[in-house]
Amino acid sequence: MLEALIKIVVVIGAIMTAVAYFVLLERKIAAWVQDRKGPNRVGLPLTKVRLFGLGQPLADGVKMMLKEEYIPGHVDKALYVLAPISILAAALATFAVIPFGSVWPTDGGPIEFVVAPGFDAGLIYVFALSGIAVYGVILGGWASNNKYSFLGGLRSSAQLIAYEIPLSLGILGIVLTAGSLKLDAVITQQAETGMWNAFVQPLGFIVFLVAATAEAGRMPFDLPEAEQELIGGFHTEYSGMKLTMYAAAEFMHMITASFLIVILFLGGWHFWGLTGSGDQITWVTALIRVGVLCGKIFLVILGFMLVRWTLPRFRFDQLMALAWKVMLPLGMVNLVLVAAMVEYFPGAIVDRPLIVFLGMSGLTLVSLVSMAILAPLGSKQQPSTLDAEMT
Amino acid sequence: MSSESLLYAAATVLGAVGMWLLLPRPGERLRWGGAAMSVVALGLILSQISPLGDMLSQSMFVVLGSVTVIAAAAAVTFRNPVYCAIWFAMMLLGTAGLFLLQGAHFLGVATIVVYAGAILVTLLFVLMLANPRGNAPYDRLSWEGPLSATAGIVLVGMLTMTLSSVLKSPTLADDLPSALLTAQAVGSGNSDTEQAAARNGGQDILSEHHSASLGGRMFSAHLVSIEVAGVLLFAALVGAVAIIAHSRSVRSDKQTLAGKQAMQTPSTNGRAGA
Numbered sequence: 001m002l003e004a005l006i007k008i009v010v011v012i013g014a015i016m017t018a019v020a021y022f023v024l025l026e027r028k029i030a031a032w033v034q035d036r037k038g039p040n041r042v043g044l045p046l047t048k049v050r051l052f053g054l055g056q057p058l059a060d061g062v063k064m065m066l067k068e069e070y071i072p073g074h075v076d077k078a079l080y081v082l083a084p085i086s087i088l089a090a091a092l093a094t095f096a097v098i099p100f101g102s103v104w105p106t107d108g109g110p111i112e113f114v115v116a117p118g119f120d121a122g123l124i125y126v127f128a129l130s131g132i133a134v135y136g137v138i139l140g141g142w143a144s145n146n147k148y149s150f151l152g153g154l155r156s157s158a159q160l161i162a163y164e165i166p167l168s169l170g171i172l173g174i175v176l177t178a179g180s181l182k183l184d185a186v187i188t189q190q191a192e193t194g195m196w197n198a199f200v201q202p203l204g205f206i207v208f209l210v211a212a213t214a215e216a217g218r219m220p221f222d223l224p225e226a227e228q229e230l231i232g233g234f235h236t237e238y239s240g241m242k243l244t245m246y247a248a249a250e251f252m253h254m255i256t257a258s259f260l261i262v263i264l265f266l267g268g269w270h271f272w273g274l275t276g277s278g279d280q281i282t283w284v285t286a287l288i289r290v291g292v293l294c295g296k297i298f299l300v301i302l303g304f305m306l307v308r309w310t311l312p313r314f315r316f317d318q319l320m321a322l323a324w325k326v327m328l329p330l331g332m333v334n335l336v337l338v339a340a341m342v343e344y345f346p347g348a349i350v351d352r353p354l355i356v357f358l359g360m361s362g363l364t365l366v367s368l369v370s371m372a373i374l375a376p377l378g379s380k381q382q383p384s385t386l387d388a389e390m391t
Numbered sequence: 392m393s394s395e396s397l398l399y400a401a402a403t404v405l406g407a408v409g410m411w412l413l414l415p416r417p418g419e420r421l422r423w424g425g426a427a428m429s430v431v432a433l434g435l436i437l438s439q440i441s442p443l444g445d446m447l448s449q450s451m452f453v454v455l456g457s458v459t460v461i462a463a464a465a466a467v468t469f470r471n472p473v474y475c476a477i478w479f480a481m482m483l484l485g486t487a488g489l490f491l492l493q494g495a496h497f498l499g500v501a502t503i504v505v506y507a508g509a510i511l512v513t514l515l516f517v518l519m520l521a522n523p524r525g526n527a528p529y530d531r532l533s534w535e536g537p538l539s540a541t542a543g544i545v546l547v548g549m550l551t552m553t554l555s556s557v558l559k560s561p562t563l564a565d566d567l568p569s570a571l572l573t574a575q576a577v578g579s580g581n582s583d584t585e586q587a588a589a590r591n592g593g594q595d596i597l598s599e600h601h602s603a604s605l606g607g608r609m610f611s612a613h614l615v616s617i618e619v620a621g622v623l624l625f626a627a628l629v630g631a632v633a634i635i636a637h638s639r640s641v642r643s644d645k646q647t648l649a650g651k652q653a654m655q656t657p658s659t660n661g662r663a664g665a
Contacts, residue, residue, distance in 0.1 A: 079477070120602050121496040128487075128500045131508020135480065138512070142473060142519055150519070157516050161509065181497075181602050 007115045011095050019251040020057035026305050027056075033309040067240035072144075075237060079143035084238065084245035087136025091252035094129045097122035098259050099183055101290035102269050105283060113290065114184070123171055123181045126260065127164075130215055134160045136249065141234035152233025155223045155316060162323035163214040163221075169331030170208030173201050173338040174264045177349070187268030191275070193349050196267040199357045200341075200349060203334040203364040205265045207327050212257040214323070217250060219308035223316055258300040262293065266300075269293040318377060325376035333367050398435055399548050406432030406544035407537075413468040414536040425468075432544065433460060436551050451492055459485030460547065467539075472518050476511055483507045497602045 024039065031038025042059045043051035071077060096115045103110035119125065134157055141153015174197055178186040190196050198205040214221040223233075230236070235246045262268060269275055269289035276285055314322065337360065341348065348356050405428050412425025437453060462482035469475045483506045490499030609617055 079473070082477075119496060121500045124497070124500045124504060128503035128508055131504055131512070132484075134508070134512050135477075135515075138515055138519070139477070142515075154516065154519065157512055161512060161516075164508070179603070 003111070004115060008096075011100070011115055012092060015092070015095060015252060015255065016248070018255065019248050020061060022251050022255070022301065023060065023247070024053070024056050025301075026308075028053075029302075029305045030309060033306075061244075064244040065241060069240055069242075072237050074145045076143040076145060079139050080237075081242075083136045083140035083143060084242045084249070085136075086139070087133050087249040088245045088252075090129045090132040090136065091249040091256070094126055094252075094256050097125050097183060098256070099187065099263070099268070101293055102187075102275075102281065102286060104286050105281060112184070117184075119182075121181045122183045123175065123186075126256065127168065127171070130160075130253075130256075131164070133249070133253065136246075137234050140238065140246070144234070144237035146237055148230045148232070149234050149236045152230045152236070156217070156234060159214060159217075159221065159223055159319060159323075162320060163211045163327070166207050166323060166327035166331045167211040167215055169328070169335055170204045170211060171264070173197075173204040173334050176335075176338050176342050177201070183263050183268075187263055187270065190267045191270035193353070194270075194272060195349050195353045195356070196265065196270070198265040199353075200360060201334055201338050202361050203330060203367060204338065206364070206368075207331045207334060208265065209261060210322075210327060212261060213304070213307070214319075216253040216257040216304075218254060218257075218304055220311040220313050221319065222313065223319060254301060254304055255297070258297045258304070261300050262296045266296055321377050326371060330367060330371060337363055395439070398439065399552055402432045402435035403541075403544055403548045405429075405435070406548070407541045410464065410468075410540035410544055411537050413464065414540060415468060415470045416536055429464060433457065436548060439551060439555050448492065452489070455485050455488040455492060458482075459489065473515065476515050476518060480507050480511050483511070494601075497605055 028038045030036075038053070039056045040053040041050060042053055042055035043049040044055060045058065071080060097119050099112070099114045101113035103112050137156040137160070138153040141149045141151075141156070144150070174186055175181060177197065177200060178189045180186065180189075186197075232238075235243055238246060269292050271292045275289050275292055281289075341356070341360075345356075409425045409428030409430075409432060412421045413429065437457065440453075459482050462478045462485060466475050466478035466482055469478060483502060487499040487502045487507075490496075490502060
């Protein structure tokens, strides 16, 4: 009981701090891409020490908290207040099953770096909570009683429902190879074989990467809040603490997506020749594992942020077509490939890792090329015909 | 009549009248009176549930159960369909919590994924798209109010009565469904009670790999049901595609027709003018 409480406090504190500093990192990277300096003034409070702007998150947080709690007169008050709370709660609750490392050896038995270590259906739990997070967006959009917000909410619900399918198809391939719904078990399987799932099922990795980006609402999939089209999308009418909750939840979705990508496909805490594979470890190995996991997650998040300033946003019909006509078939192909491999060559991942890697990469290439030849996203789909279809 | 059955009868009557007062219908309704009566009825029924295990699991059960029942009542009594959908989502969360409390991890999480994550979001989507300006008066009424209120509260009362009488009688305790015993074991976290529950057939739920065993059970003992459900879903999918394809072809016919007329009109006019 006490152990669980301590873990909860540590995890929530760490995540909230990480969110604050990822905001700073995003601003810094935006500045770097746009050849500016970015925030570099705020350092230690009440002194003149600047520290490269590392005090900026503190100043931002204080500013947001001290802002007036303004509720516009035309909104549906109950749902307007409920929406950011629900999205933040769902985003925070996700971290209950996510492992932050392996185990910490103690005299009384190893302590796992998970808040809820015994939970058997961890993968589906993450998936379920990402479904709950949709409510925050559509309720916020609806309760705001504003056309832009409403459009953002509708776009978002359609997008999230559509991309949940390729996301789950990507997860199913992992469940087939790992044989468990526990995130721990997925990492352990990759560490024991030394083959990260990204090498075993590259097609699944691509599908999952795209779907996870869309689920997190990151560029190029940030249709729900496209500034240039919808002002701010579903959170146009929000300000102060409630807007902060939305922003924090959004960054948490990105962190969750990075955790899932790293844990499911990039080996979790495993790195060849550095972390070992068993449960019998010293505290040095435990620390290295946490470090490796955090490093990988940092790199993935850095990738997300660079993509934001690199790729242009999709049009809405392209977004939907990508989900249903490209990602869904590719996900099915990956599932069939992995199922066939698990059924007919059960020991191949351990015995002939190179052949598995080359074969799966070749098949991935074949499916991608045939998808490009079929070209379901071709110019036949114009917005006008799509409007006619949707009405 | 014993005092116990009197209590159940009072709770049922109170609950039925309270729910009926709460249900949306034309004109004024005594919402607060109905809410108070329903809450009293719920309290009476709750008081009859015998202790399940230790304090923690008991209080968790009472909280989750009350949340579920109250949210279910609210889901049918609110006038705004969006609010009804949100209360329904709350009820699903409560149900999922109850499943988790029993140790059925997969079932609890699957409830959220399927109902709250997919079905209800689609429903909300339709509600918001269909009438953003509010809804028609006939949508805001409930049909057969007295009958449905009575049926609902009688169901809750009967279930509680049956379960609590089974729990109270010592001879019947051996025949209990394993899930009830597992609730005690999971709640207390005591290894002795866990072993006792395992002896009573609760090991499927308490096992580390219960999702895997659930899958194995579903695709061996219940294979036919799974296949039938799969065929049904597939038929529904084909039907949906057929409906869309049909309406699309009809519309495109109309469009081409309208387009041809639009093309022809100026030329005929021109000819007439000439």
